[in-house]
Amino acid sequence: MQPKTIVEKIWEKHVIHQETDKPDLLYIDLHLVHEVTSPQAFEGLRMKNRRVRRPDKTFATMDHNVPTIARHFISDPVSRKQMETLYDNCQEFGVELADINHPDQGIVHVIGPELGLTQPGKTIVCGDSHTSTHGAFGALAFGIGTSEVEHVLATQSIWQAKPKTMNVKVNGRLSPSVTAKDLILAIIGKFGVRFGTGHVIEYTGEAVRALSMEERMTICNMSIEAGARAGLISPDDTTVDYLRGRRNVPEGDAFEEAAAEWKALATDEGASYDAVVEINADEVEPQVTWGINPGMCLPVSGSVPHPEAAESPADREEIERALTYMGLEAGQPISSVPIQHVFIGSCTNSRLSDLRRASEVIQGRKVHPDVRALVVPGSQTVKQAAEAEGIDKVFIEAGFEWREAGCSMCLAMNDDVVPSGERCASTSNRNFEGRQGNGARTHLVAPEMAAAAAIEGRFVDVRSYFTSPV
Amino acid sequence: MEPIRKHEGVVYPLNRSNIDTDQIIPKQFLKRIERQGFGQFLFYNWRFDDDDQPRMDFSLNQDRFKDATILVAGENFGCGSSREHAPWALQDYGFIVIIAPSFADIFYSNCSKNGILPIQLTEAEVQQLIQKAETPGYSLTADLENQKVTDSEGFEASFTITPYMREMLLNGWDEISVTLTLEDKISTYEASRG
Numbered sequence: 001m002q003p004k005t006i007v008e009k010i011w012e013k014h015v016i017h018q019e020t021d022k023p024d025l026l027y028i029d030l031h032l033v034h035e036v037t038s039p040q041a042f043e044g045l046r047m048k049n050r051r052v053r054r055p056d057k058t059f060a061t062m063d064h065n066v067p068t069i070a071r072h073f074i075s076d077p078v079s080r081k082q083m084e085t086l087y088d089n090c091q092e093f094g095v096e097l098a099d100i101n102h103p104d105q106g107i108v109h110v111i112g113p114e115l116g117l118t119q120p121g122k123t124i125v126c127g128d129s130h131t132s133t134h135g136a137f138g139a140l141a142f143g144i145g146t147s148e149v150e151h152v153l154a155t156q157s158i159w160q161a162k163p164k165t166m167n168v169k170v171n172g173r174l175s176p177s178v179t180a181k182d183l184i185l186a187i188i189g190k191f192g193v194r195f196g197t198g199h200v201i202e203y204t205g206e207a208v209r210a211l212s213m214e215e216r217m218t219i220c221n222m223s224i225e226a227g228a229r230a231g232l233i234s235p236d237d238t239t240v241d242y243l244r245g246r247r248n249v250p251e252g253d254a255f256e257e258a259a260a261e262w263k264a265l266a267t268d269e270g271a272s273y274d275a276v277v278e279i280n281a282d283e284v285e286p287q288v289t290w291g292i293n294p295g296m297c298l299p300v301s302g303s304v305p306h307p308e309a310a311e312s313p314a315d316r317e318e319i320e321r322a323l324t325y326m327g328l329e330a331g332q333p334i335s336s337v338p339i340q341h342v343f344i345g346s347c348t349n350s351r352l353s354d355l356r357r358a359s360e361v362i363q364g365r366k367v368h369p370d371v372r373a374l375v376v377p378g379s380q381t382v383k384q385a386a387e388a389e390g391i392d393k394v395f396i397e398a399g400f401e402w403r404e405a406g407c408s409m410c411l412a413m414n415d416d417v418v419p420s421g422e423r424c425a426s427t428s429n430r431n432f433e434g435r436q437g438n439g440a441r442t443h444l445v446a447p448e449m450a451a452a453a454a455i456e457g458r459f460v461d462v463r464s465y466f467t468s469p470v
Numbered sequence: 471m472e473p474i475r476k477h478e479g480v481v482y483p484l485n486r487s488n489i490d491t492d493q494i495i496p497k498q499f500l501k502r503i504e505r506q507g508f509g510q511f512l513f514y515n516w517r518f519d520d521d522d523q524p525r526m527d528f529s530l531n532q533d534r535f536k537d538a539t540i541l542v543a544g545e546n547f548g549c550g551s552s553r554e555h556a557p558w559a560l561q562d563y564g565f566i567v568i569i570a571p572s573f574a575d576i577f578y579s580n581c582s583k584n585g586i587l588p589i590q591l592t593e594a595e596v597q598q599l600i601q602k603a604e605t606p607g608y609s610l611t612a613d614l615e616n617q618k619v620t621d622s623e624g625f626e627a628s629f630t631i632t633p634y635m636r637e638m639l640l641n642g643w644d645e646i647s648v649t650l651t652l653e654d655k656i657s658t659y660e661a662s663r664g
Binding site for chain 1 (some may be wrong): 485486487488492493496497498499500502503504505515520531544545546549550551552553554557572574575576579580583584597632633634645646649650653655656659660664
C-alpha cells in the first residue's frame, strides 16, 4: 500500500462528496464557537430559518472579550451585549456553552484539549485562526471566517480544496531551558511569515517527539503565523497518555481501541510531502521578536537588524517601518531595550506547565519597579490547578497580578491594554502594530523569558537564571 | 451576495507587504454583532490619530482616492486573524476588487464568501500598477469572466482563480443553499460513521 501522511488519512475519512472542478465537501467532527466571530453566523441562520445541524458536535465559550477582573458586572455595554448574544444564541439553538461564570470557561484552544473534545483524527474548525493549536493531537484543525461558521452550523461540513503538505523537520534536541516557543519563533524567523501559505504543516523529528502535549500545542498554535492554516503532529504515546481519563474520551477497552486507531493515523514511513524544510533544534537560542510580525525575531544575544541588510527594497521598507513603529535603532542589542509590561497568557502559552516554568524563574524574586506584570491563566481549570500548587502565591508575592481566564492582553479587546508607545514582553503569538493597544510595542517571548524580563525590566537570557547562583 | 462579473474602478495603491487583519480592522471594533457598518473603521489606526482626527499623510484620506474601489497591495495581504470583519470593512468602505502578489489563505476564502474579488498578479505587475496608480483617477477593469485585468493604456494581465470560486462569485450564490442540496449525502455519511 502507498505510504500516506496523516493529512491524507484524515482527509480520506472525511470526504462526503467529490466532483471535478470543485473543492471536496468535508465533514466536521468538532465546531468550537466563541462570542466574537459567531453572532452574525447565528443571525444568518435565523434569517433563513435554518437550524444547527449537530449541536452535539458544537461547543461554545466566551474568551476574547471577557474581563479578567471584576467579572460580576461587564461594564462595557458593547462587550456585554456580545456575550449576552452568545448566551441567547446557544439557548435558542441548543449549543452547550461554558459561559463567563462556568467552571470550564477559558480560551477556546485551551479548553478543547482539556475537556478531551480535541482528539486525534478529528476535523476541527473554529472562527479563530489559532485553531491550528488542536493539530498538536494529530487533528486536522483550522480557522474559518464567520460565513464558514454559519455554513458549518447549518451543514456540519465545509468546502475545502485538498491542501498541500509540508514537513517541518526538527533535528536534534532543544537545549535545556530553550522552549517550544523559542523553537516555533526560530522556525518562523528562519523561513518567514508566509512559507506555509497553502499548506498544512506537519512537525516531525526527534525534537518534536520529545515535546509534551502542552509544548506541542504551543508549536501548532503559531502555524498560522507561518501562513499555514493548519499545523499538526502525528499522535504517539504522549498524545494517548494526555487524553486518558479526560471527560469526552472513551473509557476502558473502548479507550484502548481508540488509542490504537489514533496511533495508526501517524504518517507512514516513506510518505511524501509537497515540501520539506529542516532546522536543527540544538542551534536554537531563547528568542525575542523585535519587529511587527513574528518573523522579525532574534536570539536574545542578538541585535536589531540594519535596513541595508535587507534582501529587497520591499523588505528594507518593512524593516524601516518596523524600526519606527517599535522605537528601536538599527544595531541596538535587544537586551538593552527596557520594557514596561509583561503579559503571561494567551492560547500560545497559558497552560499549567507554562505557568509552572515561569513561576520557577520568579520564585523568591520581585518584579522590577518600572514593570507592570500580568498572569492570565488560559482557563478556569488551569487557574484552579495552579492555585492548588501555590503558583498564584509565587506570582502575587513577586508583584504580578493574578487574573481570571481569557484572551486578555493578547489582543486587548477587554480592558487589559498596553498604552501607546510602551513595551510589553508577551507570551502571545502576534506582535502586529496596535495588537496589544493602539501604538503598543509587543515583543514575543517564551514564558520563562517573560518572567525574567519582569524581574530585570529588560530582556535577559533566562538560561543565566538556571546556571548561576541567585 | 452580489454577483460580480466585470468591474471598472479607481485604483488605490497601498505599497506594503504583510498587511494583517489587525491593521485592516482593529480589534476594538469587533464587539459589534452586526455585519454592516464596518467601513468607517477600515485601517483605523492608519487613517486616524490618537484624537480620532484623520491623518492626511495616509493617502487613503486624500481626495484623489475617495472613489477608489480597487485596492492594490503587497505580498501576503490579509495575514493573521480569521476575522471576517476585515472583508466586511473593505467592502463597506467601497472596495470590490483586491489585487496583490499573494494573499493569506483564510482572508482569501473570506473574500469569496462576500462578493469581493481577490486577484493574484505577479510582483512585477503589482509594482507596475502601484506606480500607475499615482496618477489621479487611474482606473482598471477587472474582468472575472475572462480572468483579465486591463487599463486604457494597454496594460493587460491575466489571473487564475479556481473554477468553483469563479462560479460562486459570478453567480453570487449562497453557499449554504448549494450545500443543502447535498443534505442526503451528509446524512448518509453520518449514518455510516455511527
